[in-house]
Amino acid sequence: MPNTLDPRPALYRIGAVSKLSGVPVPTLRIWQTRYSAFSPATTQGQHRLYDEEDLRKATLLKSLTSQGHGISLIAGLSTAQLQQLLQTGSQMARGSAPAPRSPDSQRHRWVLVGHHLAERLQSEHFRSTHPGPAVHIQAVWADLNEARQNPEAADTDVLMVAVNNLSDSSAQQILDLSAQLSARQTVVLYGFGQMKAIDSLARTGCLLHREPLNDAALANIVRSTRPALTDASWGLPHLNDPVPPRQFSDAVLQRVANIPSQVLCECPRHVAELIGQLGRFEDYSLDCLQQSPKDSELHTQLHKMAGTARALLEKALQMVADHEGISLQDPT
Known part of the structure; x- marks a missing residue:
């Protein structure tokens, strides 16, 4: 203080x-x-x-x-x-x-997909020109198919995946691998990507960076990848937990917010307004994540926190609505 x-x-x-x-x-x-x-x-x-x-x-x-x-x-x-x-x-x-x-006990455990990526991170040139904490590589696979066929033990700090083409199927493979490894942070380096695949990974907390990346950019990604930020001791949601989908449409929230306060208490209106505000911030933080890769870790956390808070308040709204006899069905 x-x-x-x-x-x-x-x-x-x-x-x-x-x-x-x-x-x-x-x-x-x-x-x-x-x-x-x-x-x-x-x-x-x-x-x-x-x-x-x-x-x-x-x-x-x-x-x-x-x-x-x-x-x-x-x-x-x-x-x-x-x-x-x-x-x-x-x-x-x-x-x-x-x-x-000992610093060795503090090293994060990394699992890599892409032999070229592993060779680059371990090369003498990379380590001499961009000094910093060494990357402790626990396992390396050539590609996602090899990773799927040769499962590795769980409890991984960082999963870093290099893919040329990021499709819906490869995005799902990355999510499955991340869950299998219990990875606390997943980083995806891609050359070309479908927007749907990029959005699905971003929404689940993966950090995405588009190739090609020079050594300085790659070193900055390595230094800034800090899975400790997602540790449960901080009370933050795990990055690999999916953000709960939205339960109520804007029309339902607007209808509840407009219920006359003379009939009911104002709790339904306040909760509905908060859900709407959190939903808008959820979308905004996702836009920031896509527009500013440099701050991707921060915006990933903000996006997940907003989604988690929004889901909790949706449960609160359902509780209030049941108590007050308010319908939360979409208008037809």
Whole structure:
């Protein structure tokens, strides 16, 4: 939590910390709000102000996370401990803080479809020109047919599939494989794709990127693929759970919202309006997902959350309608 009474001299705004440390502003905000890495002071105008210690810590966190250390494990360490961890590469400075687990234990388990993709990710050229956490490949299949014929054990963090042509049948194969592996995140790289197939994968939470991709773009996809965001501990819906279909049409929702409040309480109207708003945001977030691949993970989560919330409120509307004797059938 920001501390308005912190006596330390606060010298930098978040933009300055970002430029000096090399950590993007959105990442700094996540490290602060989600992991409590910093405790900046705030001005009366609610601007965050960071001091030299915060700047040093941001710089150290950037270096350590680029080496594969999980931010959740090191965000609470002091700058002295972070510095020692950076120097030793394997252990923390002596102190009361617990030693983090080995980076090897934090590696995500990847399953790949496409030998060329696996060779590219493991090549010395790719790893030397775009350093970052190594991709721990658990299994590789040549294509979706081979994957279907040779099932692999479940509990996969990331399933990455490379296909030339994305059709309805291949999209269904990808979804089946993802479910079989219990993949926490599914990434699809495709050359050409049918819009129906692309939409079906996007609606179930897959991240889609169109080929060809240069090494920098592929490295960015690898770095930004974070299945931990979908972990149940965050209370988020699993990306491979389908978004429930809509139960009520716009006409039904509009009719319920217009029921005179003198006869019934206003709960039906409020619930119907909320369902309509969530449905519109659901569509909007899907449009954003298709228009901005760079932010696809964020918009995928927003789309799924909106759909899940909408489905819960549809159950609420059915409950209220049964209690009040309201018909939810489409008008004929």
